[in-house]
Amino acid sequence: xxxxxxxxxxxxxxxxxxxxxxxxxxxxxxxxxxxxxxxxxxxxxxxxxxxxxxxxxxxxxxxxxxxxxxxxxxxxxxxxxxxxxxxxxxxxxxxxxxxxxxxxxxxxxxxxxxxxxxxxxxxxxxxxxxxxxxxxxxxxxxxxxxxxxxxxxxxxxxxxxxxxxxxxxxxxxxxxxxxxxxxxxxxxxxxxxxxxxxxxxxxxxxxxxxxxxxxxxxxxxxxxxxxxxxxxxxxxxxxxxxxxxxxxxxxxxxxxxxxxxxxxxxxxxxxxxxxxxxxxxxxxxxxxxxxxxxxxxxxxxxxxxxxxxxxxxxxxxxxxxxxxxxxxxxxxxxxxxxxxxxxxxxxxxxxxxxxxxxxxxxxxxxxxxxxxxxxxxxxxxxxxxxxxxxxxxxxxxxxxxxxxxxxxxxxxxxxxxxxxxxxxxxxxxxxxxxxxxxxxxxxxxxxxxxxxxxxxxxxxxxxxxxxxxxxxxxxxxxxxxxxxxxxxxxxxxxxxxxxxxxxxxxxxxxxxxxxxxxxxxxxxxxxxxxxxxxxxxxxxxxxxxxxxxxxxxxxxxxxxxxxxxxxxxxxxx
Numbered sequence: 001x002x003x004x005x006x007x008x009x010x011x012x013x014x015x016x017x018x019x020x021x022x023x024x025x026x027x028x029x030x031x032x033x034x035x036x037x038x039x040x041x042x043x044x045x046x047x048x049x050x051x052x053x054x055x056x057x058x059x060x061x062x063x064x065x066x067x068x069x070x071x072x073x074x075x076x077x078x079x080x081x082x083x084x085x086x087x088x089x090x091x092x093x094x095x096x097x098x099x100x101x102x103x104x105x106x107x108x109x110x111x112x113x114x115x116x117x118x119x120x121x122x123x124x125x126x127x128x129x130x131x132x133x134x135x136x137x138x139x140x141x142x143x144x145x146x147x148x149x150x151x152x153x154x155x156x157x158x159x160x161x162x163x164x165x166x167x168x169x170x171x172x173x174x175x176x177x178x179x180x181x182x183x184x185x186x187x188x189x190x191x192x193x194x195x196x197x198x199x200x201x202x203x204x205x206x207x208x209x210x211x212x213x214x215x216x217x218x219x220x221x222x223x224x225x226x227x228x229x230x231x232x233x234x235x236x237x238x239x240x241x242x243x244x245x246x247x248x249x250x251x252x253x254x255x256x257x258x259x260x261x262x263x264x265x266x267x268x269x270x271x272x273x274x275x276x277x278x279x280x281x282x283x284x285x286x287x288x289x290x291x292x293x294x295x296x297x298x299x300x301x302x303x304x305x306x307x308x309x310x311x312x313x314x315x316x317x318x319x320x321x322x323x324x325x326x327x328x329x330x331x332x333x334x335x336x337x338x339x340x341x342x343x344x345x346x347x348x349x350x351x352x353x354x355x356x357x358x359x360x361x362x363x364x365x366x367x368x369x370x371x372x373x374x375x376x377x378x379x380x381x382x383x384x385x386x387x388x389x390x391x392x393x394x395x396x397x398x399x400x401x402x403x404x405x406x407x408x409x410x411x412x413x414x415x416x417x418x419x420x421x422x423x424x425x426x427x428x429x430x431x432x433x434x435x436x437x438x439x440x441x442x443x444x445x446x447x448x449x450x451x452x453x454x455x456x457x458x459x460x461x462x463x464x465x466x467x468x469x470x471x472x473x474x475x476x477x478x479x480x481x482x483x484x485x486x487x488x489x490x491x492x493x494x495x496x497x498x499x500x501x502x503x504x505x506x507x508x509x510x511x512x513x514x515x516x517x518x519x520x521x522x523x524x525x526x527x528x529x530x531x532x533x534x535x536x537x538x539x540x541x542x543x544x545x546x547x548x549x550x551x552x553x554x555x556x557x558x559x560x561x562x563x564x565x566x567x568x569x570x571x572x573x
């Protein structure tokens with residue numbers, strides 16, 4: 001029954017459209033607005049990936065509808081994105097355009113599996129500097145990928161965006177580069193000026209229209225998008241033989257990871273800036289995976305949630321899934337009614353749109369926030385960004401997480417430690433032979449050795465009290481170190497008392513052997529005053545019996561020699 005309820009929660013339901021009777025007008029307006037904004041982006045991302053403008057448009061239509069219906073966010077808008085273009089370019093270059101459908105389906109299946117396995121919350125483990133560094137790196141790559149088109153030349157053969165851009169610039173002819181460069185500048189100026197006039201003006205669409213008219217009227221020698229299909233292609237199952245699967249398994253896994261990360265980050269941001277309720281991370285993965293599978297059947301690209309288009313949806317009044325569905329229908333209308341004018345759009349104009357889009361992906365305020373936070377976060381941010389641009393996106397995220405984890409562990413070690421305390425209350429004779437140590441924070445593999453050295457170095461003590469009530473984190477290494485401390489001190493004749501073992505640590509401490517290492521079962525206490533009283537009585541007995549000293553080996557404890565039933569440890573105060 002529980003499994004059935006969990007499966008039902010991942011499927012569309014009436015509750016998805018509960019607010020539709022009062023929001024449908026705003027949803028339709030928002031959908032049309034987003035469709036207008038998405039048109040030049042879909043075309044540009046399709047061209048930039050190497051799949052073609054038609055592929056970008058098909059992805060925005062098919063994936064846009066499927067993700068809107070099956071996804072976990074009420075306001076997320078999905079389609080081709082810049083991050084996906086960065087990954088797809090090398091895949092298409094290496095395996096050809098024919099691999100696009102297969103890799104889309106494979107990546108989609110992986111994302112669907114992640115949703116069914118309830119892995120949606122994994123993205124919350126990504127540190128903020130890693131996310132921002134990754135975003136900055138993608139923005140740089142997208143910008144560099146447009147440089148050759150901005151000057152009317154082909155990109156270089158290198159798979160690295162910076163090297164490819166430099167190779168392309170080496171073939172630039174000043175005369176031939178003038179027209180495309182002028183269109184890029186024109187598009188950029190319009191896109192930058194439009195929001196200053198009114199936030200709702202679709203600057204990218206206006207820039208594309210103006211640039212296309214200018215190129216047509218002036219008969220500029222610039223490359224155009226070219227012919228586009230005037231209908232949606234029939235769905236076709238891509239060839240997925242074993243050789244294809246093995247060849248594309250690696251790229252598909254990379255695309256799936258990127259799609260999951262970007263979609264969930266976008267949905268999380270959308271939920272934080274809107275009042276449309278929370279999102280279901282696992283259902284979002286299911287919807288995005290199905291969207292990529294469906295897009296692949298129609299010859300489209302893998303899709304992800306698009307934060308820029310989602311933000312436009314929210315600002316335009318979108319409140320339900322109808323807005324995202326309407327956006328896809330607007331683009332579908334373009335396929336059937338306007339492919340002629342669209343085919344004459346200059347590629348340089350699309351390059352200008354993506355260049356401006358790339359510069360907007362990371363704001364100066366965000367850069368200042370990251371760099372002004374801590375030195376460790378700044379290092380993580382720049383390492384992730386540099387590796388993203390220089391090597392590989394997924395490697396960048398993995399290395400960024402590893403570096404962030406190192407700094408987090410270092411910070412945790414610094415906040416943890418062992419502190420010697422004074423015995424509470426009035427001092428008594430013999431208290432100088434009692435040492436009280438308090439374990440704070442986390443006692444785990446990275447901090448354990450320091451605690452061992454600190455406590456084991458004690459001198460001129462007959463009794464050591466180890467306080468554990470303030471210990472927040474304990475792993476097997478830390479528990480083993482406590483055992484080593486007890487054994488080392490007992491071998492030197494120093495009696496060890498343990499106080500305040502927490503209930504959540506008791507099972508681990510028992511299994512590792514901490515309790516067995518104590519000289520007597522009565523050396524375990526729940527409160528500090530009884531532990532101090534017992535330590536003082538031990539010091540008195542040791543001095544009265546002429547105990548040779550703490551480093552002469554363990555001596556008898558007559559008061560504890562009688563066998564008694566073990567006392568169960570109690571919760572700390």
